Structure formats: C-alpha cells, structure tokens
Amino acid sequence: VTSIDFGRQIQYVAGKAASETNPRYKAMLEIWLEHLRAEAVLDIDRTMATVSPDAFFHSWGGVFPDPDGTRYDRVRSRYQAVMDSGGFPPLELLCERFFIGPDAILLEGDNLSVLTSEQARDAGFEVTDGQRYAAYSRLCCWVPFKDGKILAEDLYWHPPYRIEPLDESGART
Amino acid sequence: MTVDPHRWADRIRAAASGERASHQSMLTAWAAFLDAKHRGDLERMRSLLAPAAFVRSWGADRRVPPTGPIQGADAIVASWRALCEAGQPPPEELDVDRLLVSDDGIAMDGLYRAVLPAPAVPGLAPGTAGDVLIAVRAAVLVRFTSGLIDGYDIYWDTRYRVSDLPVAAGVQ
Numbered sequence: 001v002t003s004i005d006f007g008r009q010i011q012y013v014a015g016k017a018a019s020e021t022n023p024r025y026k027a028m029l030e031i032w033l034e035h036l037r038a039e040a041v042l043d044i045d046r047t048m049a050t051v052s053p054d055a056f057f058h059s060w061g062g063v064f065p066d067p068d069g070t071r072y073d074r075v076r077s078r079y080q081a082v083m084d085s086g087g088f089p090p091l092e093l094l095c096e097r098f099f100i101g102p103d104a105i106l107l108e109g110d111n112l113s114v115l116t117s118e119q120a121r122d123a124g125f126e127v128t129d130g131q132r133y134a135a136y137s138r139l140c141c142w143v144p145f146k147d148g149k150i151l152a153e154d155l156y157w158h159p160p161y162r163i164e165p166l167d168e169s170g171a172r173t
Numbered sequence: 174m175t176v177d178p179h180r181w182a183d184r185i186r187a188a189a190s191g192e193r194a195s196h197q198s199m200l201t202a203w204a205a206f207l208d209a210k211h212r213g214d215l216e217r218m219r220s221l222l223a224p225a226a227f228v229r230s231w232g233a234d235r236r237v238p239p240t241g242p243i244q245g246a247d248a249i250v251a252s253w254r255a256l257c258e259a260g261q262p263p264p265e266e267l268d269v270d271r272l273l274v275s276d277d278g279i280a281m282d283g284l285y286r287a288v289l290p291a292p293a294v295p296g297l298a299p300g301t302a303g304d305v306l307i308a309v310r311a312a313v314l315v316r317f318t319s320g321l322i323d324g325y326d327i328y329w330d331t332r333y334r335v336s337d338l339p340v341a342a343g344v345q
Contacts, residue, residue, distance in 0.1 A: 062233030062331030
C-alpha cells in the first residue's frame with residue numbers, strides 16, 4: 001500500500017545530486033532540487049530564485065495546452081496561484097529514466113495523480129461512483145539550464161492511461 | 174519547410190564524434206537505424222534491434238489502437254514494411270534541438286517533419302486526400318541493451334503544422 005508522495009520524487013533527484021561527480025551536473029541537480037523543495041513548501045521567492053529570467057516553459061502532448069509557451073512572469077504568477085490555493089494536488093513522477101548533459105536534465109516515467117470518479121469517467125475509464133483513483137499518465141520532463149538557473153520545465157504529456165482505486169487514506173490498494 | 178531524411182542521422186553522427194566509446198556506439202547504431210529506415214532496408218533495421226524491442230507512441234491523440242505499443246523486432250520491421258509497400262519509405266526527420274546520452278540510451282527532441290498520407294494525420298479535415306507535409310514537436314527516447322536498440326518511446330505534441338507547399342517541393 002503506497003500513497004502518492006511528491007517527496008519521493010524529490011528524494012530521487014536528491015539521490016542523483018548526492019552521487020553525481022561532475023561539478024557542473026551536480027550544480028544543476030542541486031538547483032533543481034532546491035526548486036522542487038521550494039515548490040513543496042510553497043515558497044514562491046525560493047522557487048523563482050532558481051528560475052532564469054529568460055525562462056520559457058512548455059507543455060506538449062495536448063494534456064495542458066500551452067500553445068505559446070510561458071515566460072518568467074507568467075511562470076511566477078502560475079506558481080503563485082497554485083501556492084495561494086494551498087499548493088499542488090498530490091503528484092509523483094515514478095522515475096524510470098534519467099539523463100543529464102551539459103545543459104539539461106531529463107526524467108521520464110509514469111506520473112501519478114488523483115482523479116475523482118467523475119474525472120476518471122470523463123477520461124474514459126469505467127469507475128465506481130464516489131471512488132477516488134490514482135491515475136497513471138506518462139511524462140517526459142526536460143529541464144534545460146542557462147547561466148546556472150532553470151530555463152524551463154518542458155513537459156511532454158500523455159493523458160491518464162491506467163487507474164487504480166485509492167483507499168480512504170489516499171493509499172493505492 | 175522541407176524534409177531532409179539524412180539530416181537527423183547526420184546530426185546524431187556529428188554528436189557521436191565527441192563522445193566516449195560506449196556513447197558513440199549507441200549514437201552510431203541509432204543513426205544506422207535511421208539510415209536503414211530511409212532506405213527501406215528491413216534486414217538492416219532488424220539487425221540493429223533487440224528481439225524484444227518495442228516502440229511506444231505517447232500524446233493525447235495516440236490513445237487508441239493502432240497507435241499503441243509495437244512489441245518485438247519482427248513487429249517493428251513489419252510495420253515499416255507495410256509503409257514501404259504502400260509507396261516509398263515516408264521521408265521523415267527530427268530537427269534536433271536537444272540531445273542527451275546516458276549509459277543505456279539517448280534522448281532527443283525538436284521539430285519532427287514528415288511527408289505522410291493525409292489519413293494518417295490526426296485532425297485534418299475529413300476527406301483530405303494525398304500526401305501532406307507536417308511538422309510537429311516531438312521527443313524520442315531510445316533504450317539500448319547489449320549494443321542493440323531495446324526500444325524507443327516517441328512523445329508527440331498534438332498541434333501539427335501542415336505545409337501548403339507541394340510535396341515535391343518539400344522533400345530534399
């Protein structure tokens with residue numbers, strides 16, 4: 001029985017940062033780690049301190065349409081809106097693949113989120129009314145860097161393709 | 174907008190020159206696979222694939238068969254053979270923006286361009302016939318095992334640009 005835990009994704013990146021021996025790669029991983037930790041504690045200034053002023057975020061795949069990309073000011077306002085509403089909903093990337101190079105990090109795997117029965121039905125699944133579900137979507141996340149800061153979180157998404165019921169505590173059964 | 178089927182493989186080969194041997198091996202194998210696809214050389218394609226190789230295609234408009242996983246080298250080659258038998262191998266390229274190499278794979282993304290039969294392109298007006306030149310954002314992640322391609326995942330955006338150039342003018 002496992003809950004959806006963004007903290008495990010943070011731990012995954014922390015593990016990569018701890019074991020990285022290339023100083024440039026280690027610095028990139030530590031900046032992204034700081035970004036993720038600041039997101040998790042809803043600290044907008046810490047979050048945005050890791051982001052390049054030239055930021056240009058993208059979301060591809062049709063799940064979160066973002067036709068023109070998102071520049072720094074809108075990135076900040078979006079984070080602010082999420083934090084003002086109490087933070088991100090439960091999310092966790094189950095990292096299967098990891099790449100790093102001189103200018104970017106990439107993580108790929110299934111991304112877990114929570115769907116109500118109504119949301120799951122709208123997504124095309126057969127559901128039990130009132131049940132909550134863990135939804136598995138697919139995510140390929142590129143994190144390019146510029147001058148030591150995050151230039152983007154460029155996300156390639158596939159919509160939920162599998163669901164599992166959650167118990168009353170929010171754990172996957 | 175043009176499609177140069179050699180450009181993708183050439184870009185990968187160029188990146189290989191500065192890499193250590195294990196990375197060079199993967200990059201040159203992928204470039205050889207792209208070359209074989211373009212030539213319609215099915216046996217060369219098969220020789221570069223692990224027997225259990227897969228192709229998975231991701232993106233919101235890829236949810237329904239037949240665009241699900243292709244499992245096995247034979248199935249991958251057969252799917253390409255079907256395209257080749259319907260005409261020439263479809264000219265395609267990825268204009269690579271970013272390329273990363275790990276110990277067991279390569280990842281790249283950029284603008285994918287291809288000449289495709291109109292019915293194969295989601296979102297075109299019903300009844301659109303002939304071939305069209307499309308451009309779509311895509312990422313390709315390739316996994317290797319024992320020097321062979323173990324499979325690859327393709328992530329597609331849903332927004333296509335369709336060129337109004339005559340196809341003959343769009344292919345180099």
